[in-house]
Amino acid sequence: MTLDRTVFARARASLEERRKSREERTARRQEEAIRRVPGLAEIDGELRNVMSGVFRAALEGGDTEARIRAAGEESLRLQEKRRELLEKAGYPRDYLDEEPNCSRCRDTGFVGTEPCECLMELYRKEQARELSSLTRLQGESFDSFQLFWYSDEPNESGVSPRAHMKAVLDYCRSYARRFGSRSDNLLFTGGPGLGKTFLSACIAGEVSGSGHSVVYQTAGEVFAAFEEARFGRGEREETAEAALNRLMNCDLLILDDLGTEMTNSLTVAGLYELVNTRLSGGRKTIISTNLAPAELAGRYSPQISSRILGDYEILRFTGEDIRILKKQKR
Numbered sequence: 513m514t515l516d517r518t519v520f521a522r523a524r525a526s527l528e529e530r531r532k533s534r535e536e537r538t539a540r541r542q543e544e545a546i547r548r549v550p551g552l553a554e555i556d557g558e559l560r561n562v563m564s565g566v567f568r569a570a571l572e573g574g575d576t577e578a579r580i581r582a583a584g585e586e587s588l589r590l591q592e593k594r595r596e597l598l599e600k601a602g603y604p605r606d607y608l609d610e611e612p613n614c615s616r617c618r619d620t621g622f623v624g625t626e627p628c629e630c631l632m633e634l635y636r637k638e639q640a641r642e643l644s645s646l647t648r649l650q651g652e653s654f655d656s657f658q659l660f661w662y663s664d665e666p667n668e669s670g671v672s673p674r675a676h677m678k679a680v681l682d683y684c685r686s687y688a689r690r691f692g693s694r695s696d697n698l699l700f701t702g703g704p705g706l707g708k709t710f711l712s713a714c715i716a717g718e719v720s721g722s723g724h725s726v727v728y729q730t731a732g733e734v735f736a737a738f739e740e741a742r743f744g745r746g747e748r749e750e751t752a753e754a755a756l757n758r759l760m761n762c763d764l765l766i767l768d769d770l771g772t773e774m775t776n777s778l779t780v781a782g783l784y785e786l787v788n789t790r791l792s793g794g795r796k797t798i799i800s801t802n803l804a805p806a807e808l809a810g811r812y813s814p815q816i817s818s819r820i821l822g823d824y825e826i827l828r829f830t831g832e833d834i835r836i837l838k839k840q841k842r
């Protein structure tokens with residue numbers, strides 16, 4: 513599983529934020545308690561003496577171990593006394609005990625060199641937040657996909673759009689649930705308003721929820737990143753390079769709305785590089801497009817079309833534009 517660097521950095525920043533606000537809270541409490549609890553300042557002074565004694569012992573050598581042990585006991589005794597004073601003054605006993613939010617990593621975010629579960633939890637939250645802003649998917653899920661908008665009249669092949677879309681929905685649901693290195697690459701094809709964006713966003717949400725790195729972008733945004741990386745300068749170029757890196761290396765890339773953007777030689781080269789790099793790296797891609805599979809070669813290139821048609825599973829979305837149907841019903 514590849515972690516997304518940008519999202520991971522945000523998760524670490526948010527852990528750091530949490531640790532800081534906890535320290536600030538303890539400092540505020542400390543200040544207040546010193547003013548209100550008689551005898552507390554003296555004990556704090558003694559505690560500091562004990563600690564600097566330990567430090568001296570370490571520097572001076574001799575029977576360091578015994579001195580450190582004695583200092584440890586003294587420090588525990590003083591801390592206990594501190595709790596008693598707090599209690600007597602009407603505070604909770606543990607008012608000034610600073611406990612980390614996570615006892616496994618003591619809020620460092622790492623256990624050895626591995627990210628701690630608490631950090632991964634923040635990572636998943638950051639990723640979900642990013643995806644939901646990109647996909648405008650608000651609480652929608654496979655369960656809210658409404659099959660009744662699709663006609664149940666069988667077409668010439670004897671299958672109704674509803675039955676067909678039920679199969680597509682089931683496929684997508686199981687794809688998201690079992691996503692991994694052996695998953696297929698998918699091409700969602702069909703006219704506008706048939707649920708391609710909806711279902712790809714549902715897959716994005718679920719796959720990212722299981723800890724994989726997912727990037728969801730429209731083809732237009734992806735090609736803009738290619739152009740920026742090519743023509744941008746300095747900081748903008750770096751940002752664009754980082755964006756390209758994510759596009760190339762995330763576990764699942766969802767490229768929405770291919771075929772609506774302006775095409776030029778750069779977009780064609782960019783798309784070929786993207787499709788190829790991801791295929792050879794074994795990373796999964798879902799492309800959704802209003803174009804029919806046969807139109808890919810004409811709009812992009814025969815090489816792109818043959819890679820996609822040869823290596824992607826094709827899911828056809830059929831029926832009538834349900835956005836229009838929904839409007840008519842209002």
Ligand SMILES: [Zn+2]
Binds near residue numbers: 621
């Ligand atoms: Zn932790």
